[in-house]
Amino acid sequence: QSVSARKKSLKHLEPCRRLVLYYHDLLFDGVNVANATSATAVNETKLGNFKLGKLVIFDDPVTENSHLLSPPVARAQGFYFYDMKTEYNAWFAYTLVFNSTENKGTLNIMGADLMAADTRDFSVVGGTGDFFMSRGIATITTEDAQGIKYFRLKMDIKLYECY
Amino acid sequence: QSVSARKKSLKHLEPCRRLVLYYHDLLFDGVNVANATSATAVNETKLGNFKLGKLVIFDDPVTENSHLLSPPVARAQGFYFYDMKTEYNAWFAYTLVFNSTENKGTLNIMGADLMAADTRDFSVVGGTGDFFMSRGIATITTEDAQGIKYFRLKMDIKLYECY
Amino acid sequence: QSVSARKKSLKHLEPCRRLVLYYHDLLFDGVNVANATSATAVNETKLGNFKLGKLVIFDDPVTENSHLLSPPVARAQGFYFYDMKTEYNAWFAYTLVFNSTENKGTLNIMGADLMAADTRDFSVVGGTGDFFMSRGIATITTEDAQGIKYFRLKMDIKLYECY
Numbered sequence: 001q002s003v004s005a006r007k008k009s010l011k012h013l014e015p016c017r018r019l020v021l022y023y024h025d026l027l028f029d030g031v032n033v034a035n036a037t038s039a040t041a042v043n044e045t046k047l048g049n050f051k052l053g054k055l056v057i058f059d060d061p062v063t064e065n066s067h068l069l070s071p072p073v074a075r076a077q078g079f080y081f082y083d084m085k086t087e088y089n090a091w092f093a094y095t096l097v098f099n100s101t102e103n104k105g106t107l108n109i110m111g112a113d114l115m116a117a118d119t120r121d122f123s124v125v126g127g128t129g130d131f132f133m134s135r136g137i138a139t140i141t142t143e144d145a146q147g148i149k150y151f152r153l154k155m156d157i158k159l160y161e162c163y
Numbered sequence: 164q165s166v167s168a169r170k171k172s173l174k175h176l177e178p179c180r181r182l183v184l185y186y187h188d189l190l191f192d193g194v195n196v197a198n199a200t201s202a203t204a205v206n207e208t209k210l211g212n213f214k215l216g217k218l219v220i221f222d223d224p225v226t227e228n229s230h231l232l233s234p235p236v237a238r239a240q241g242f243y244f245y246d247m248k249t250e251y252n253a254w255f256a257y258t259l260v261f262n263s264t265e266n267k268g269t270l271n272i273m274g275a276d277l278m279a280a281d282t283r284d285f286s287v288v289g290g291t292g293d294f295f296m297s298r299g300i301a302t303i304t305t306e307d308a309q310g311i312k313y314f315r316l317k318m319d320i321k322l323y324e325c326y
Numbered sequence: 327q328s329v330s331a332r333k334k335s336l337k338h339l340e341p342c343r344r345l346v347l348y349y350h351d352l353l354f355d356g357v358n359v360a361n362a363t364s365a366t367a368v369n370e371t372k373l374g375n376f377k378l379g380k381l382v383i384f385d386d387p388v389t390e391n392s393h394l395l396s397p398p399v400a401r402a403q404g405f406y407f408y409d410m411k412t413e414y415n416a417w418f419a420y421t422l423v424f425n426s427t428e429n430k431g432t433l434n435i436m437g438a439d440l441m442a443a444d445t446r447d448f449s450v451v452g453g454t455g456d457f458f459m460s461r462g463i464a465t466i467t468t469e470d471a472q473g474i475k476y477f478r479l480k481m482d483i484k485l486y487e488c489y
Contacts, residue, residue, distance in 0.1 A: 095438035323489075
C-alpha cells in the first residue's frame with residue numbers, strides 16, 4: 001500500500017505571519033561609493049537589447065515604509081540578473097537579514113522577476129532565527145524606478161508555514 | 164519535554180502531482196541572436212579543462228514533448244555554471260514560469276547537475292500560483308547534447324507537497 | 327471560512343537528523359591546479375574595499391572531521407560571492423553531494439554568511455536520495471582562514487523535516 005503525499009486545500013488559506021517591507025536598490029555608477037548599495041559584477045552580453053547577462057550583487061536596505069532614508073529593519077543580501085532578450089526581465093535570489101529589536105533571523109527568497117507584470121511572486125524557501133523553518137510567498141511590486149540608478153520594490157511577504 | 168520534528172515514511176510515497184517537461188538550451192554563439200535563448204555571462208577559468216567557472220544565463224523554452232519547436236508550455240529562467248576541474252559537472256538554479264491555459268504560476272528549482280550520472284535529482288524548493296507552496300523532486304536526464312550549442316534535458320517533476 | 331496555515335511550536339524542537347561536517351575551500355591562485363577546488367569566476371568591483379562582487383565557484387571536499395586530507399564523505403558544489411562594501415560578508419548557495427556507503431543523495435543549501443558573527447544559519451531548502459525532501463538549518467562556524475587561499479567551515483546540519 002502506498003502513502004499519499006501531503007495535499008492541502010489552498011482555498012482561503014491565511015498566512016500565519018505577514019510582513020510588508022520595501023527594498024531599495026541604489027546601483028554603483030563608479031562614483032557614488034557613499035550611497036550605492038549594489039554593484040554590477042557581470043556585464044550584459046550581446047544577446048538582445050535588454051541587458052541579458054548583467055548580474056548585480058547587493059546589500060540593500062529594507063524599510064517598513066517606502067522612504068529610502070527611513071531606518072532599515074533588515075538588509076537584503078543577494079543578487080539579481082537580467083535574463084531575457086526581448087524585454088526586461090530578471091531573476092533574484094537573496095536573504096533578508098533582520099537585526100532589529102523586533103526580529104532577528106533571516107528569510108531566504110528566490111524567484112523570477114517578471115517585470116512586465118504588475119505583481120509577481122517569489123518563493124520564501126526557508127528561514128532562520130525568529131523565522132525558523134518558515135516558508136511562504138513574497139509578492140513583489142515595482143514602486144519606483146529611476147533609470148538604472150535606483151528602484152524600489154514592495155515585498156508583501158506571506159508566510160504559510162511557521163514554527 | 165521536547166517536541167519531535169516531522170518524520171515521515173518515504174516508502175511508496177506517491178507524488179500529489181507530476182509533470183514531465185523538456186528543457187531546451189540554445190546557447191548564443193555571437194551570431195545566432197534570433198534562435199539563441201541563453202548566453203555565456205562569465206567565461207571559464209583556467210582551473211582544469213572542463214569549463215569550471217563558465218556561467219550561462221537562460222530564458223529557455225520548456226515543452227511537453229521532446230521537440231524543440233513544439234509550442235512551449237513554460238519558460239525556464241535562471242542560470243547554470245560549470246563547477247568541476249576533472250570532468251563536466253554543473254549547478255542549476257531556475258524558475259519554471261508557466262503561462263498556459265492549463266497552468267499559471269511558477270516552480271523554483273535548484274540542484275547539482277551530476278552530468279556523469281544517467282539521472283540526477285534537483286530540489287523543487289517552492290512554487291507560486293497554481294503551484295502554490297509546492298515542493299518536490301525534479302529528476303533530470305540529458306536527452307541530447309550537440310556540442311556546446313544545444314542540449315535538451317528531460318525533467319520528471321514529482322511534487323510531494325501540494326496545497 | 328478560512329483554513330489556518332501550519333503553525334507549530336519551535337520550543338525544544340529536536341532535529342530528526344543531524345550531521346556535523348567540515349567544508350574546505352582551497353582557492354585557485356593561477357598555479358595550484360592540483361590542489362585548488364575553487365576558482366574566482368568574477369572579480370571584485372570597485373565598490374568598497376571588501377571584495378564586493380567577487381564570485382567564487384567551488385567543488386569542495388566535505389569531511390567528517392576537521393582535517394583537510396581526511397577522506398571526503400561529500401562534495402560541496404556551488405558558489406559564494408562577497409556582497410558588502412563596509413566589511414567582509416558573503417552569500418552562499420550550494421549542494422552537498424553525498425556518495426559514500428553511509429549516504430547517497432544531496433542537500434540543497436542557501437543563505438547569508440554574516441562573517442562577523444561567531445555562527446550564522448543557512449537554510450537547508452531541499453534534499454534528494456537518502457535526504458529525500460529534507461529541510462532544516464545549517465549552522466556555520468569559520469574554523470580556519472589562511473588569507474584568501476584556504477578556509478574551513480564547520481557545518482552543523484540539523485534537519486527538522488525528514489521523510
